[in-house]
Amino acid sequence: SQQGEEDPQALSIQEGENATMNCSYKTSINNLQWYRQNSGRGLVHLILIRSNEREKHSGRLRVTLDTSKKSSSLLITASRAADTASYFCATDDPETSGSRLTFGEGTQLTVNP
């Protein structure tokens, strides 16, 4: 079963606008990660936020984490056509032994020029 669920499934915006994607998860976590996948390519890591952090920035990316609501959001500011991709959140479950990152189904972002 999927731990993380992204919302919305698809998002279409104009270049220059901000894009916000949300992720909800079910169990406690050590950290939450966001990845990007361009069509036909492998995933690329964007940002990792630990369970004791509430907000993190990286360039035009801003990630928030609310462990009480078991949710996270990824904000891309001043979007560009090159930001068009699928975005996935991934969580690890501290109760699970071994290497386990569970990915959501992703949000497909389209940035129109």
Add this chain to the structure above:
Amino acid sequence: IAGITQAPTSQILAAGRRMTLRCTQDMRHNAMYWYRQDLGLGLRLIHYSNTAGTTGKGEVPDGYSVSRANTDDFPLTLASAVPSQTSVYFCASSQDPRGRDEQFFGPGTRLTVL
């Protein structure tokens, strides 16, 4: 350039045939993973390896086997392919043997089983 390579890039395979997908990383990462990605289902973990010499089952291990004889290589074998194994397969690695840091992904292998 450091990273992960996968081979083949794509393959069409007859049902019942044996197939090994290759994955090699040159970052000396401890942990390696195999995922399959299907439309509407996201990425699902097939098998993983925390360190060389150890492997573990993920969410969807049936019909697949792996080995980790050394740090760099993590091949995935389909002993007798079935059409439901048609998918895009991604190999990934991470430095943390517990899998709690970022993962680096290969370019993927697109497998079609007829």
